[in-house]
Amino acid sequence: MTRTAMLAAALLATVATPVVAQADPVASAADAALTQDRYAWDFVEGVTTEVGPRQAGTEAEQRGRDWAVAWLKRNGFVNVADEPFEMDTWVPGDTHKAEILSPYAQPLVIQPLGNSASTGPDGIEAEVVEFENVDALRAAPDGSLEGKIAYISHSMTPTQDGSQYGFAGPARWVGAGIAASKGAVATIIKAVGTDYHRNPHTGGTSFPDGVEPTPAGALSLPDAANLERMFDRAQGTPIRMKLTLTPRRLGMTTSGNVVGEIVGRDPSLPPVLVACHLDSWWNGTGAFDDGAGCGIVAAAAKHAASGAQPLRTIRVLMAGAEETGLWGSKAYSAAHIDEPIAVGLESDFGADRIWRFESNFREANPALHARIASAVARFGVSNGTAVATGGADIDIARDQKTAIIDLQQDGTRYFDLHHTPDDTLDKIDPVQLRQNVAVWTQVVGILANEPGAILPR
């Protein structure tokens, strides 16, 4: 299309949809991405099909990095690198079994939590004691769980903003540690999730200093419901379980952060950092969490630079080993703390549509905040008043106290899939994925062409 034709098209478009400034190459690129982006799908289809699960610190994660490095180079990114770091690596092992022995013998579907200890291959047998939530567990007297398996039944309901994770998550995050400190031989939880499929949600748990890690696992929600019915029916008769989980610690292994750039016209300016994580739990293929996020940020970087070279460099960070302790994010910040970034953004909440824009400079740089909010409104994105804090993969933005933007994705079904075997490519809606890319293109394009400081000091 010639420039004259573009202007004519822009005038026509202005009549039809007055918000869209088609002559602006960034806006044009965002509009095109909405219907035509292929980068994001290509990335997430590729990494889930050709690599699959990418458990942090393992050879599979290394294959994921090699794949991502090749993808970035093939798609025109420069300064592509795999920046290694060392991490303390946990792997799930092969045997994940929970079996009710009495009074209602039957197997239940379980998966270990990250950092779970092993029961050994022969498993352990113990009575299961139910707690409705972490507070009830905290209230149990010290030593009262000696020889018992603690079960935490705290439920989760879906929310668009994902805020229920904060409410339901502690059952997984700290439950096993609390139970272990009271003598429990193991902890099982109702998976922190909102679906009813027999695919448990794993995720990291942690044990306080001085508390020896115990075996810890998540039951799928149908299995948790079954166990709870057993408690109702047994009327005090002890429920005995055999639990066999065989995770292992590998000690220190090498992971890495994959980085790549679209170099700006003025490389001396602090870059725009767009981040995601490349590792996944072993049980899924890491499509929603977070292959899609890596596809989105890389696609946005490409599109934002498609019309004209941006002023600032756009740097993509595909962090390693997020799931098991934000190892990559911390390592990246440590390695690059002295290289100021202009702003940090992360995509790590699935692949459903972006519905709200937030920044941490609404007060400090209201003009820029308003300009971005206005530019993304045509994609159905509202102007949020919360202060953006960024995600797990942009520790460096918090450590540098720089500008942060959160592009909130719809999380209504995120916890149907989060950390489960069901986190597979088929769950991604290509239309919503492209809406993500369009919004990201718009935002990254504005930021990368902003001459002044994003967050004035």
Added chain:
Amino acid sequence: MTRTAMLAAALLATVATPVVAQADPVASAADAALTQDRYAWDFVEGVTTEVGPRQAGTEAEQRGRDWAVAWLKRNGFVNVADEPFEMDTWVPGDTHKAEILSPYAQPLVIQPLGNSASTGPDGIEAEVVEFENVDALRAAPDGSLEGKIAYISHSMTPTQDGSQYGFAGPARWVGAGIAASKGAVATIIKAVGTDYHRNPHTGGTSFPDGVEPTPAGALSLPDAANLERMFDRAQGTPIRMKLTLTPRRLGMTTSGNVVGEIVGRDPSLPPVLVACHLDSWWNGTGAFDDGAGCGIVAAAAKHAASGAQPLRTIRVLMAGAEETGLWGSKAYSAAHIDEPIAVGLESDFGADRIWRFESNFREANPALHARIASAVARFGVSNGTAVATGGADIDIARDQKTAIIDLQQDGTRYFDLHHTPDDTLDKIDPVQLRQNVAVWTQVVGILANEPGAILPR
């Protein structure tokens, strides 16, 4: 309620809903069941919680029979018995793994098909060759699969009447036998199902006489889609898989049919036989298939007799070992072939609403057919023109060439759950379950009070 009050209520009801004959105790019982039935849920909740999976021919199935016998007695059935028969028993074993070795190394989720042979604990490694359907596999030259694993990718779409099972089912039913006859070392199929969860649909497969059984398994649909993308991307590079499936044959073991009766006023008349099956595949808890069906038929028998003792006996048959070869249905027919039944009906297609009534006496006994059709219309059940042929558990009705009724359940989501780990209690909608019980109560009540032959000779 006095009889006068009942008549008054019936008159009022006639004004409001002219089709409903409230004074008819059967209709009243059916109406009450629609909102108040507790038997069906009690049965299916109980058997799934207190017994769980009931693989045919195993100790778990025996526990299921013991449980059902106790339930029937507790709920007032008489002549309750567990009628044993011998069967050739297959069990799934403990190891079910499929791993792509190259070019895109990653694990896939698989479960063995019934009658699958074992790979041995060390598994087998071979190239995978794709066939779009059974016809394509049939067209492969003899010997062309020597040393290969055949993969059949035939898809299934949901249908209300379940008819897609006939279209997609052969991939499972006969695919492995055909592949084995052409030299394949194993067969894997895209699970015959309509969901996208990583819970493969198992089910029986069979090998022709003279063809040695091979290992055979079903990939979940997300895994099948992943494998198909690998074929697209590999562009001819062989896809190699390591397959480890360790099912075993136990030889002859004892299973049984659980029976119980509501005795009629004239026990000399042939009874109404209502059937289901009590066994399930090992991987789910047999809620949809077929704990619900057993709950529905037992509940209907109770309700149909709740207003007044029926003329004919209502006999409940909870067949054993349906899934692995209709062993119970055949054994029941063999044992009882000389005891004429009036009519046979089966519930074995989930727990969603009944939408169509069919009989095999629409022509031979049009008055009764019309009466039943009219009586169930108020529950939203249409009058079907197909000739009822009955289900797997009522061989005796076909063998005796007696009357058969099919109460067709909505199968739109049946093949989301069929033969998967996801066949659990939470999938049952209590409202639709009660609609089943109401329709069954109405139909069984009419039949049990019919003085003449249902299917005149």
